[in-house]
Amino acid sequence: MNRRTAWMLAMAVAFTSEAIAQQFVYPAKGQSPQQQKSDEAACYSWAVQQTGFDPAKPPPQQQAAKPPTTATGTTPGAGARGAARGAVVGEIISDDPGTGAAVGAVAARGQSRRQNAAAAQQAQQQQQAGTQQQQAAFGKARAACLEGRGYSVK
Numbered sequence: 001m002n003r004r005t006a007w008m009l010a011m012a013v014a015f016t017s018e019a020i021a022q023q024f025v026y027p028a029k030g031q032s033p034q035q036q037k038s039d040e041a042a043c044y045s046w047a048v049q050q051t052g053f054d055p056a057k058p059p060p061q062q063q064a065a066k067p068p069t070t071a072t073g074t075t076p077g078a079g080a081r082g083a084a085r086g087a088v089v090g091e092i093i094s095d096d097p098g099t100g101a102a103v104g105a106v107a108a109r110g111q112s113r114r115q116n117a118a119a120a121q122q123a124q125q126q127q128q129a130g131t132q133q134q135q136a137a138f139g140k141a142r143a144a145c146l147e148g149r150g151y152s153v154k
Contacts, residue, residue: 022139023139023142023143023153023154024153024154025040025146025151025152025153026151026152026153026154027150027151028150028151028152029150029151031149031150031151036151039146039149039151040146042145043142043145043146043149044142046141046142046145047138047139047141047142047145048138050141051134051137051138051141052134053134053135053137053138054138055135055138058131059131081108
């Protein structure tokens, strides 16, 4: 294989995706560079067809269905529920339901913001994990195809 063809092939592989960039393909049966290029293109298409995932066109980041929030990022009614709980506690502890209600409302809003942020982060992590699984499946399918055509894939 001449250096120019190897360089062009390496550049094409490097830009397509992480799943492919981690694979090294060796023509174990003496295939020509042109044959290898043709086989890699065919196996790429086959892997896309088998997995439904194209590393060159990854799915867009989808926004998870967000729970309804207020302008401050809290769940509607969190402050009112916290105020009610705080008023009860304030009445019992210090005979001052007003202060207890204020403290309860602030605490409930803060907790609501933290819960909403944690839920959004978890949804994003799940989506990233799904994309990584799709990339891995694509890489396995591509490798299986190339190995079936007489290449060594690592």
